[in-house]
Amino acid sequence: MPQFIFMPKWKEELVCSCDSGQLVFEMPMGRVTVLFPTEDRWNEIIVPPHWARSRRGEILTELEDWCRNEGIPLVVTYETLPTDPT
Numbered sequence: 001m002p003q004f005i006f007m008p009k010w011k012e013e014l015v016c017s018c019d020s021g022q023l024v025f026e027m028p029m030g031r032v033t034v035l036f037p038t039e040d041r042w043n044e045i046i047v048p049p050h051w052a053r054s055r056r057g058e059i060l061t062e063l064e065d066w067c068r069n070e071g072i073p074l075v076v077t078y079e080t081l082p083t084d085p086t
Contacts, residue, residue: 004059006066015085016059020051023082025063033073035080036060042081049084 005017014027014034026035042056052059060076067074 002062002065004062006063013085016063016082020055021049022085023049023052024085025082026080027072033075034063034067036063036074036076037080037082038076038078041078044081049082052082 003018007015007017008027009015009024012027012029014025016023016025027033028035039056042053045053064074
């Protein structure tokens with residue numbers, strides 16, 4: 001059973017929600033793609049959501065499944081970092 005729920009937003013964002021909170025990934029719409037940070041970049045999280053810091057692997061696994069089911073490419077890149085939706 002998935003722990004995370006992924007919901008696209010109108011501002012080129014993909015909101016990831018779970019019991020611990022939410023975080024937002026970039027989801028450019030020109031050519032729909034989800035951007036996910038490399039492990040090195042992920043470890044640079046210095047602003048909320050801190051709860052997500054130790055859960056990169058879990059989130060990535062479920063996001064890969066979600067992207068595959070939706071037919072949306074997932075790009076792992078140093079050039080992005082999740083944000084707190086608040």
